[in-house]
Amino acid sequence: MNxxxxxxxxxxxxxxxxxxxxxxxxxxxxxxxxxxxxNQPAPDFALPPLEGDRGFxxxxxxxxxxxVNAFASWCAPCRAxxxxxxxxxxxxxxxxxxxDYKDQPDAARAWIAELGNPYTRIGADEGRVGIDWGVYGVxxxxxxxxxxxxxxxxxxxxTEADIGQxxxxxxxxxxx
Amino acid sequence: MSDEIGHxxxxxxxxxxxLQSVVPLVGAAQNDATLMAxxxxxxxxxxxxxxxxxxxxxxxxxxxxxSLANVAANSSTMKPLLYKLTGVWSNHxxxxxxxxxxxxxxxxxxxxxxxxxxxQLRARVLAVQAMIGVGFLLFILLTSNxxxxxxxxxxxxxxxxxxxxxxxxxFHPPCLYLGYVxxxxxxxxxxxxxxxxxxxxxxxxxxRPWTLAAWCALTTGIAMGSWWSYYTLGWGGWWxxxxxxxxxxxxxxxxxxLLHSAVVVEKRDALKTxxxxxxxxxxxxxxxxxxxxxxxxxxxxxxxxxDPMRGVFILLLxxxxxxxxxxxxxxxxxxLSGGGLFAPISREGxxxxxxxxxxTAAATVFIGTLYPLLLDVVAHQKVSVGPPFYTMTFVPIMVxxxxxxxxxxLLPWKRGDLVAAFGRLKFAFVATAAAAxxxxxxxxxxxxxxxxxxxxxxxILAGTLSxxxxxxxxxxxxxxxVGRRALRLPRATWGMIFAHAGMAVVIAGITGxxxxxxxxxxxxxxxxxxxxxxxxxxxxxxxxxxxxxYTATRADMRLMRDGREVAxxxxxxxxxxxxxxxxxxxxxxxxxxxxxxxxxxxxDGQGGYLLRLYYNPLxxxxxxxxAAMALGGLVSLTDRRHRVGxxxxxxxxxxAARVQAAE
Numbered sequence: 116m117n118x119x120x121x122x123x124x125x126x127x128x129x130x131x132x133x134x135x136x137x138x139x140x141x142x143x144x145x146x147x148x149x150x151x152x153x154n155q156p157a158p159d160f161a162l163p164p165l166e167g168d169r170g171f172x173x174x175x176x177x178x179x180x181x182x183v184n185a186f187a188s189w190c191a192p193c194r195a196x197x198x199x200x201x202x203x204x205x206x207x208x209x210x211x212x213x214x215d216y217k218d219q220p221d222a223a224r225a226w227i228a229e230l231g232n233p234y235t236r237i238g239a240d241e242g243r244v245g246i247d248w249g250v251y252g253v254x255x256x257x258x259x260x261x262x263x264x265x266x267x268x269x270x271x272x273x274t275e276a277d278i279g280q281x282x283x284x285x286x287x288x289x290x291x
Numbered sequence: 292m293s294d295e296i297g298h299x300x301x302x303x304x305x306x307x308x309x310l311q312s313v314v315p316l317v318g319a320a321q322n323d324a325t326l327m328a329x330x331x332x333x334x335x336x337x338x339x340x341x342x343x344x345x346x347x348x349x350x351x352x353x354x355x356x357x358s359l360a361n362v363a364a365n366s367s368t369m370k371p372l373l374y375k376l377t378g379v380w381s382n383h384x385x386x387x388x389x390x391x392x393x394x395x396x397x398x399x400x401x402x403x404x405x406x407x408x409x410x411q412l413r414a415r416v417l418a419v420q421a422m423i424g425v426g427f428l429l430f431i432l433l434t435s436n437x438x439x440x441x442x443x444x445x446x447x448x449x450x451x452x453x454x455x456x457x458x459x460x461x462f463h464p465p466c467l468y469l470g471y472v473x474x475x476x477x478x479x480x481x482x483x484x485x486x487x488x489x490x491x492x493x494x495x496x497x498x499r500p501w502t503l504a505a506w507c508a509l510t511t512g513i514a515m516g517s518w519w520s521y522y523t524l525g526w527g528g529w530w531x532x533x534x535x536x537x538x539x540x541x542x543x544x545x546x547x548x549l550l551h552s553a554v555v556v557e558k559r560d561a562l563k564t565x566x567x568x569x570x571x572x573x574x575x576x577x578x579x580x581x582x583x584x585x586x587x588x589x590x591x592x593x594x595x596x597x598d599p600m601r602g603v604f605i606l607l608l609x610x611x612x613x614x615x616x617x618x619x620x621x622x623x624x625x626x627l628s629g630g631g632l633f634a635p636i637s638r639e640g641x642x643x644x645x646x647x648x649x650x651t652a653a654a655t656v657f658i659g660t661l662y663p664l665l666l667d668v669v670a671h672q673k674v675s676v677g678p679p680f681y682t683m684t685f686v687p688i689m690v691x692x693x694x695x696x697x698x699x700x701l702l703p704w705k706r707g708d709l710v711a712a713f714g715r716l717k718f719a720f721v722a723t724a725a726a727a728x729x730x731x732x733x734x735x736x737x738x739x740x741x742x743x744x745x746x747x748x749x750x751i752l753a754g755t756l757s758x759x760x761x762x763x764x765x766x767x768x769x770x771x772x773v774g775r776r777a778l779r780l781p782r783a784t785w786g787m788i789f790a791h792a793g794m795a796v797v798i799a800g801i802t803g804x805x806x807x808x809x810x811x812x813x814x815x816x817x818x819x820x821x822x823x824x825x826x827x828x829x830x831x832x833x834x835x836x837x838x839x840x841y842t843a844t845r846a847d848m849r850l851m852r853d854g855r856e857v858a859x860x861x862x863x864x865x866x867x868x869x870x871x872x873x874x875x876x877x878x879x880x881x882x883x884x885x886x887x888x889x890x891x892x893x894x895d896g897q898g899g900y901l902l903r904l905y906y907n908p909l910x911x912x913x914x915x916x917x918a919a920m921a922l923g924g925l926v927s928l929t930d931r932r933h934r935v936g937x938x939x940x941x942x943x944x945x946x947a948a949r950v951q952a953a954e
């Protein structure tokens with residue numbers, strides 16, 4: 116090997132690191148995420164409405180258990196999640212609020228018009244409020260209790276199984 | 292009973308592949324012709340047995356044999372035959388079998404068409420190919436066996452995901468896999484060259500047709516996937532930077548770089564180690580794509596079937612093949628002799644620039660795709676990377692690449708003259724300026740981005756045509772002699788012209804769709820009509836109809852322009868009772884310059900339906916351009932240098948000396 120031989124080792128070394136990363140990544144469930152905000156009061160915020168004249172603010176979360184869902188029209192998994200939220204809204208078991216995260220309002224309105232609106236209120240967020248909530252990416256879903264504290268956070272699209280096994284039992288427990 | 296034959300054939304194929312991966316390699320090392328001769332019949336036999344397994348599974352789907360768990364989970368008797376058959380690769384197990392089937396097909400093709408390869412190279416290539424086969428056959432047999440029985444046998448299957456129930460499924464996955472897996476041949480040639488310690492123009496010429504074939508298939512596969520999502524997902528988009536799309540796009544980018552760098556090896560005997568590295572990376576990215584899709588490490592709309600245990604297995608395979616190849620590369624590549632020198636401004640220089648930009652672009656997509664996963668591993672943070680990231684990083688890398696694309700082919704080898712090349716692009720400069728001005732005048736100063744995009748497309752197209760005009764002496768000789776020159780141009784040159792022109796058309800299509808798409812969402816009742824982009828869409832009636840395995844709400848629409856009826860459009864919203872799922876049947880009217888795209892949604896509760904209408908200008912060009920690119924690849928594949936005059940290595944004496952040295 117000549118003097119510059121080490122340079123030929125670079126691809127193998129980079130791949131080695133990647134492979135380790137992949138291996139660790141396999142052990143991580145992409146939908147589990149500890150949040151430092153769990154059991155903390157939800158941040159104070161007031162968002163302008165996406166449509167109509169009713170915005171969405173922290174005051175809306177007081178007095179009942181609520182589900183807060185951060186979504187965006189540019190997010191493909193949100194599209195997959197949407198029918199699940201629609202079905203949940205039909206059951207009227209919990210009030211669903213939407214944070215339309217870093218989105219173009221026109222696109223978001225069209226998206227809602229197309230897929231249906233499960234949300235009691237939707238606030239349009241340019242990103243600030245999402246950061247306060249600790250939103251890393253969309254979709255993310257929070258359960259907030261009647262005192263306005265965040266009790267649960269779900270990362271990634273909700274599935275029917277999540278609703279049945281986690282969300283609804285938790286809502287029932289919090290309502291007691 | 293026949294299902295057991297399929298299972299047994301897979302086991303036999305595994306045994307053959309195991310032999311094929313060892314015996315010819317030993318033969319090549321010991322220069323033993325008998326042992327090396329094992330490779331060809333073994334590759335053919337492996338293909339035969341994998342083929343039997345594949346057709347047994349296909350038969351099971353055709354006759355709805357629900358005693359196979361795989362068939363019961365992914366088909367139903369109500370399906371039309373086409374969707375029963377395509378159901379074979381709609382799921383994890385079946386698509387892995389398709390993967391291995393295509394792998395064996397390529398192995399058999401190398402065995403059948405490689406009479407002009409030196410026996411050692413052939414033995415090594417086929418042995419490495421068999422190693423890949425062993426890994427993936429083991430993967431199928433141990434973790435993803437499509438021949439798993441189910442008892443008691445259900446009377447009816449669970450059906451197919453309605454989104455997958457489309458003619459697109461018949462072609463998109465096989466094409467994509469032909470591309471992915473086709474790059475395994477370039478990979479095997481690279482490994483064989485590293486073992487042998489020799490890369491030369493003859494090697495580049497042998498590997499070129501395989502790379503080209505894989506590239507054509509991948510280009511077609513990606514374009515079809517994009518078209519499919521355009522007309523089935525029903526929201527007018529055609530590319531989403533979804534991790535799985537990216538997984539197919541990365542090997543395409545690096546594979547394109549490989550095609551170009553292999554030209555330098557072939558013509559100038561330079562850029563050898565780089566080309567070898569590209570060949571390894573291209574196939575590795577195909578494997579990474581398989582890993583990402585099949586393991587579920589990334590959440591994606593495509594991850595229909597994901598399972599972490601399978602992920603560990605594929606990661607193991609990836610580590611063996613890519614890791615092994617890169618270690619071999621680190622060890623052997625420094626010993627490869629350097630090649631011809633060239634000035635920075637030259638054809639080689641331009642191709643090197645192409646390679647660096649394509650590799651950077653691929654790295655960008657790679658980072659965008661994997662950053663969320665790696666950040667999670669390192670810092671336990673979750674992020675998602677969306678289209679804005681790619682617009683900000685990928686596009687700025689592609690622009691200089693596309694600008695250089697018109698200039699590169701005009702530069703001579705070794706040492707070029709940029710000023711002279713620009714001089715020959717006079718016409719292209721005029722066309723570019725004209726395109727930009729025309730766009731600005733036609734649609735106002737606000738469409739400056741669109742003007743840049745169309746100018747870029749005009750630049751590439753005009754540059755490519757200038758090159759062609761010059762090669763056939765279009766303006767300096769009589770038409771007859773121009774025609775004769777055109778006929779005598781190498782097919783590879785024609786291929787390049789088609790592919791580059793196709794790229795220009797794609798750029799125009801992307802520009803048009805991102806600048807001028809119009810969208811209208813309305814609540815419409817029968818009898819109403821709506822205006823979009825100069826068209827009138829009249830909604831006449833909405834009916835409930837039934838298809839072979841679905842019921843649908845179907846709209847009768849008339850598309851009119853200037854009071855005349857242009858076309859009838861029938862968007863549908865389908866419901867599949869077996870799967871309890873819905874799918875959108877988009878109605879598209881295209882005139883090859885623009886699409887009118889109509890989707891019918893739910894009832895609005897007041898006697899009307901939600902309708903979405905889109906006007907998508909230039910969007911068809913994206914697929915027309917991609918088709919021209921793939922066609923260019925095919926034309927280049929028929930170049931006579933691949934057919935006649937078996938490329939010979941430099942001297943017989945050198946080979947003899949090496950054989951002696953090996954002994």
